[in-house]
Amino acid sequence: MATSTIIKKLHQKNPSLKYSQIKSIFEIIFDSISNGLISNKPIEIRGFGRLSIKSIKAKYNAINPKTLEKIYVPKKKKIPLKIQKN
Numbered sequence: 319m320a321t322s323t324i325i326k327k328l329h330q331k332n333p334s335l336k337y338s339q340i341k342s343i344f345e346i347i348f349d350s351i352s353n354g355l356i357s358n359k360p361i362e363i364r365g366f367g368r369l370s371i372k373s374i375k376a377k378y379n380a381i382n383p384k385t386l387e388k389i390y391v392p393k394k395k396k397i398p399l400k401i402q403k404n
C-alpha cells in the first residue's frame with residue numbers, strides 16, 4: 319500500500335485533521351522508526367510487533383542452486399518483524 323493511500327484512509331477516518339497534518343504525523347512516526355533502527359535500537363509498537371536489526375554472518379561456502387557453484391555471500395543486516403499475538 320502506498321503512503322498516499324494510507325494518508326487518505328487516515329484522513330477519511332479523521333476528517334477534523336487536515337491532510338497536511340496527517341502527512342506530517344505519518345512522516346514523524348516513520349522517521350522516528352527509521353532513526354531508531356539506524357542507531358541499532360529495537361522498536362516496539364504495542365499491539366503490532368517489534369522491529370530490530372539482525373546481523374547475518376558472511377558465508378564462505380554457500381552454493382548457487384542453479385549452477386552448484388560455491389559462492390561467497392557477504393555479511394548483511396536484516397530487519398525482522400516479530401508480530402505480537404493478542
